[in-house]
Amino acid sequence: MNKIIYAFSMLFLVACNSKKDLRIDLHSFSEPHHVITTHLDLNVEVDFENECISGEARYHIENKTGHKQLILDSHGLQIHKVTSKDKNRNYFLGEKDSILGQPLIIELDKEDDEISVFYRSAPNSKALQWLSPEQTAGKRHPFLFTQSQAILARSWLPCQDSPGVRFTYEAQVKVPNDLLAVMSAENPREKNVDGVYTFKMEQAIPAYLMALGVGNLEFRELGASTGVYAEPALIEKSVYEFAETENMLRIAEEIYGAYAWDRFDILVLPPSFPYGGMENPRLTFVTPTILAGDRSLTSLIAHELAHSWSGNLVTNKTWNDFWLNEGFTVYFERRIMERLEGIAYSDMLSLLGRQDLDHTIETIGHSHSDTHLKLDLSGRDPVEALTDVAYEKGFFLLRLIEQTIGRKQFDFFLKKYFSENAFQVMDTESFVSYINNHLLNEQPKLKEKIRLEDWVYGPGIPENCPTIKSDKFKAVDQAIQSFERGYSLANLDCKHWSSHEWLHFLRHLPRNLTGKDLKKLDVAFNFSKSGNSEILNAWFLRSIPVGYKAAEKPLEQFLMTVGRRKFLKPLYEALYLKNPTKARRIYKNARGNYHSVSRETLDELIL
Numbered sequence: 001m002n003k004i005i006y007a008f009s010m011l012f013l014v015a016c017n018s019k020k021d022l023r024i025d026l027h028s029f030s031e032p033h034h035v036i037t038t039h040l041d042l043n044v045e046v047d048f049e050n051e052c053i054s055g056e057a058r059y060h061i062e063n064k065t066g067h068k069q070l071i072l073d074s075h076g077l078q079i080h081k082v083t084s085k086d087k088n089r090n091y092f093l094g095e096k097d098s099i100l101g102q103p104l105i106i107e108l109d110k111e112d113d114e115i116s117v118f119y120r121s122a123p124n125s126k127a128l129q130w131l132s133p134e135q136t137a138g139k140r141h142p143f144l145f146t147q148s149q150a151i152l153a154r155s156w157l158p159c160q161d162s163p164g165v166r167f168t169y170e171a172q173v174k175v176p177n178d179l180l181a182v183m184s185a186e187n188p189r190e191k192n193v194d195g196v197y198t199f200k201m202e203q204a205i206p207a208y209l210m211a212l213g214v215g216n217l218e219f220r221e222l223g224a225s226t227g228v229y230a231e232p233a234l235i236e237k238s239v240y241e242f243a244e245t246e247n248m249l250r251i252a253e254e255i256y257g258a259y260a261w262d263r264f265d266i267l268v269l270p271p272s273f274p275y276g277g278m279e280n281p282r283l284t285f286v287t288p289t290i291l292a293g294d295r296s297l298t299s300l301i302a303h304e305l306a307h308s309w310s311g312n313l314v315t316n317k318t319w320n321d322f323w324l325n326e327g328f329t330v331y332f333e334r335r336i337m338e339r340l341e342g343i344a345y346s347d348m349l350s351l352l353g354r355q356d357l358d359h360t361i362e363t364i365g366h367s368h369s370d371t372h373l374k375l376d377l378s379g380r381d382p383v384e385a386l387t388d389v390a391y392e393k394g395f396f397l398l399r400l401i402e403q404t405i406g407r408k409q410f411d412f413f414l415k416k417y418f419s420e421n422a423f424q425v426m427d428t429e430s431f432v433s434y435i436n437n438h439l440l441n442e443q444p445k446l447k448e449k450i451r452l453e454d455w456v457y458g459p460g461i462p463e464n465c466p467t468i469k470s471d472k473f474k475a476v477d478q479a480i481q482s483f484e485r486g487y488s489l490a491n492l493d494c495k496h497w498s499s500h501e502w503l504h505f506l507r508h509l510p511r512n513l514t515g516k517d518l519k520k521l522d523v524a525f526n527f528s529k530s531g532n533s534e535i536l537n538a539w540f541l542r543s544i545p546v547g548y549k550a551a552e553k554p555l556e557q558f559l560m561t562v563g564r565r566k567f568l569k570p571l572y573e574a575l576y577l578k579n580p581t582k583a584r585r586i587y588k589n590a591r592g593n594y595h596s597v598s599r600e601t602l603d604e605l606i607l
């Protein structure tokens with residue numbers, strides 16, 4: 001870059017910084033109110049050897065204000081050149097921010113309606129996880145997956161990385177020719193000989209839903225509109241586990257209207273995936289830790305499916321409005337599970353959710369502003385700051401509205417809400433005014449009962465939070481009392497317990513259990529060898545503080561293979577409290593298996 005361009009660039013940068021606060025989304029440098037990207041043609045190659053993605057991202061742009069620059073987000077990207085219809089365009093990367101990355105500022109000509117960026121991702125790109133063959137189920141082929149939410153898309157693709165910017169896309173992706181590539185788009189079902197795959201996504205999506213997976217994958221149909229991709233070693237298990245998916249899709253459509261994304265397929269990832277699931281449109285990414293062998297953890301599929309309405313169709317405008325994505329989705333997930341398994345089943349899910357919420361609020365502090373539904377995440381990494389509050393407090397608010405107004409009327413409202421706001425963004429303030437205008441103002445007495453603003457802008461759990469009773473959990477509580485009174489475990493009436501009952505059991509056992517007590521439990525119920533990740537996690541949380549020996553090896557093995565942050569965080573916290581040296585030792589060995597999302601949380605905790 002020569003001096004004149006540099007000086008010119010600095011002027012741009014100062015201008016950009018001075019109006020920083022005018023940006024609608026403080027987690028993106030882009031200024032879509034001036035110039036917005038509307039379509040992406042992506043042409044990239046996936047290089048496993050050098051662990052990078054490189055190629056061309058060509059955007060169709062709409063210059064709304066005759067602006068002289070397009071700003072894209074980037075994080076660690078190497079930019080080789082920028083062109084518009086083969087003519088070079090000046091560009092520069094602005095100041096680095098440790099959370100947001102750097103703005104890629106491109107000078108535009110008046111007539112520019114497309115811009116091509118030739119780039120390469122960094123070897124340590126935060127969104128990408130490159131797995132060696134040993135880290136996969138089949139042990140013979142490498143694997144790559146992306147995790148773009150919340151603000152990581154910019155680390156593998158220059159983009160306007162804000163939930164408020166939607167674009168359609170087409171892609172051509174070259175991968176090693178023994179692997180299959182799949183995206184959040186119309187997907188291939190079989191490998192081809194040259195390893196070049198093409199994709200088309202006709203429904204506009206925000207950048208955080210851009211997704212790519214590459215591995216030795218097979219496809220199986222689950223139903224007319226649903227299917228699953230997995231490594232051959234996991235495909236049969238996956239087909240069995242997700243057999244209800246088509247049924248879930250039909251139920252969801254009956255409740256909230258037509259599914260807008262044509263197909264709902266699932267990609268089963270290796271265990272280092274940092275989340276339970278990621279709702280990438282047309283292709284939900286899931287952790288293999290939900291393959292319990294008995295379909296007991298598939299509410300996660302209902303959750304990701306529910307995002308096809310809340311999140312993917314009506315999208316939170318910024319990460320401060322995250323509860324509009326997650327609270328609605330948890331509510332909808334439980335409605336699907338209620339239809340599928342009955343109210344007693346979904347109420348158990350709600351009660352476990354309430355237990356998580358109570359624990360989170362206890363940890364954050366009841367009056368802390370992070371317990372509000374509307375958040376203020378400025379200056380923070382959304383991935384680190386988002387908690388159960390958005391999910392579970394959001395759920396309980398919607399359940400309260402449903403109970404107060406009546407399910408029929410609330411469903412009618414929600415259906416209208418999704419259809420009137422489809423493919424648009426929603427912020428908290430607009431939602432509050434929408435629901436007031438379309439539902440609550442007509443019924444002032446009920447509105448007064450709900451006190452929506454207290455829930456949205458106030459701390460903790462308001463007093464009018466619905467209480468949920470469960471006969472199933474009552475029976476578990478009685479079993480715990482019998483255990484405390486010294487009754488033999490063999491006499492416990494637990495043959496038909498679901499994982500939810502077992503979780504409730506493990507969470508509510510007395511605090512003062514000894515190693516001997518744990519041994520008795522382990523002999524009776526084989527917890528240390530459970531094939532159910534949720535039960536294992538709950539069991540380890542009991543065994544760690546006691547120092548129960550027989551669970552130590554299985555715990556270490558679990559931490560060495562599973563990368564799901566929801567499990568890792570509490571387990572490492574407990575382990576660190578008990579034995580910091582051991583926690584550090586295991587973490588140092590396991591860290592290479594974890595995605596950056598999990599690593600960043602744990603580095604802070606342990607290193």
Ligand SMILES: [Zn+2]
Nearest residue numbers: 303307326329
């Ligand atoms: Zn979710």
